[in-house]
Amino acid sequence: MNQEQIAPVIREIKEALPEKKEEELKTELDRYLRYGIDPQEAKKAIIRKFGGTPASFASMGEKKLGELKGGEMNVDLTVRCLSSREREQKTQNGDRILITGLIADDTMIRRFVSWEGQMLDKGTTYLIRGASAKTFRGEVEINLGPYTKVEEAPEGTLSRLDISKLPRFGNLQELKLKDVRPGMGNIQVTAKVMDLEKRTIETDKGKKSIFDGMLADDTKRVRFTSWSEFGYDIGDVLTIRGAYVKDWRGIPQINFDERAEIKKEEEIDFDIMKTPHLFAEDLVNAGATDIEITGTIIEIRDGSGLIFRCPECNRSLLNGNCALHGQQSGVADLRTKVVMDDGTGSLFAVLNTEITENVLGRKVSECVERYQDDDQRIVQELSQILLGRDYVMRGNVIRDDFGPTVLPAQMTKHSSDDMEEARSLLDEMEVI
């Protein structure tokens, strides 16, 4: 390596370590180069060795959120926190608490992750030094690490910031309703308004009208709320751009406000007279209202059959005891907890009193007389009737810590012509 090539490297090292003599640095660099180390690598090593900050780690200075492309290592930001929450994350060294949320400046909204417990409070404006930008699932995310310094910005910073003028957080995703998941930030859907209701709510700025209703496309129905004036009617097909998705018992609910663009579609229509029929795989990640699913009952779970409920709170009693109200003489009830599985996904389902009565062909009162002394017999009977059979369930699917659960309002036997289906599948085999 000749002097001409070395000179600029030395110059860069000197910039990072101004107190060092050039001669000394040259000798040092030589030692690395003799081993065939790449000069750029050698430069970083030397700067670190003498306690400097390599250029690639040096601050890139003040940046706007909108300029970041992901991969920037050391940037300074002036932002307002829009939301933040703690989240537990399992790591190899046990659980750790992360803080995540949204921050904004006058260019855009981005998600942040704070790894060292620095808390950002909603509504406060901060000067952040030494943050990094990474790309996670296609979104640029701001990371606050051990070297990041966070301080409150002086009064009046970003005072003109108007969040409602900024685009919604996240890349716009165009989706069918069945693929809408709770927590999504910026979606576009095309769907028909099935029903609509105006509501008045109190806000700190006075009374405000909001609109609730149901949207449907050819895959699913999803409830929605419009937080601003909604000049459309039942039967209109709309393309809504820039909506976000809230979670109600695991069921997605589409929300939007004046920031969303809404366009009425004249050419598109959906045939949505019948209840959407879904596969279990579509329901594993998001609940649903009023859908139909066909599957095989493959397990009867504990807690099925004759149960007794607390007369005060309706909870089921355990050995005559209510978790809240102690010893009670319970009210008899029937229910069946099952696993229904269609080969694409597995769902829990709770069959209510009426459905369980229909399955058994007996009312609750008859069951009390018949099975009170032997509650296992009723479970055996339910197993004999239900296990391995295909049923069509219609109702809501909620989602909680135990996974998705179907709460059918109706359940009917699935009828099929297996010989006919076998024949057409054999025909299909001929052409593959």
Added chain:
Amino acid sequence: MARMREVARRVFAVEYNRSQHEDRGMEENAPNYIITPLGAIVNRLYFVGVMMNKSNTGSEDSPQYRVEVRDPTGTFYLYAGQYQPQALNTIANLEPPALVGVVGKVRTFVKEDGTFYASVKPEVIFPAELPLRDRWIVETARFTIERLKAVKDAMGQDPPSVDSLVEKGHPNRAASAGVNAVGLYGNLDLAPFSEGVKTALELVLEGRGKDNGHETEEHPPSIPLENEGTGTSPDVKERVLKIINEASGEKGALYRDIITSCEKSGIDKIQLEETIQELLDEGQIYEPTIGIIKPI
């Protein structure tokens, strides 16, 4: 959030038993998956078949059952112990042959030489009827055909990609199966699987399960075994027996070696499986451990 309940996949025995790959996951308590030759990722499965026999390899007090359940394409091997009380109880009370529905978890055994065996740890077993069997065959055939088509298309792609398979109209689950299959098994001969699907569907067309059962709630204690696969000629049986004798060492013959030798002499795998089953039933050979056949 608790780990999501695993789906019960529908696969025929011929596809399940030819699996050579598993994914044990890196995390603690990660579920174990088998990846079948058609790319299905299986942790739990559901099937309906004929319980052919049962043997208690444990004691009377703590029973441990080894059970064979046949579908029209092959045999599922079940091992039930004290941790599967419902299954254990049902097995104890059933007299083979009996038609049963089985929900179970995958169980694998890898020999030192790398030979891979897939069996089933049953969670729930219940007596079934022919209409349930027919329904299961139709559903399983539908999923298997879906995978067969995707694997076939994936074989024509370099490299195969889920996106382009979905674009061609394959459902997402089948498209990923296609990519998995080609990635792990390469250009596999698909004939055994399509033959299996056909054999199974033809059984439904015989109409034994028709007008019987979807409306009845009565379960007979057991259903006699129908005469599937008794078409093995004495000639084939003799040739298979000869091959087994030749391949047998002191500990018996590897099932895979038998398959290879039989294929060379023109006996296909389905025919072979049926013949072996008959020889087992007749007591001419036995299976000291899964995958090993020994003449008596």
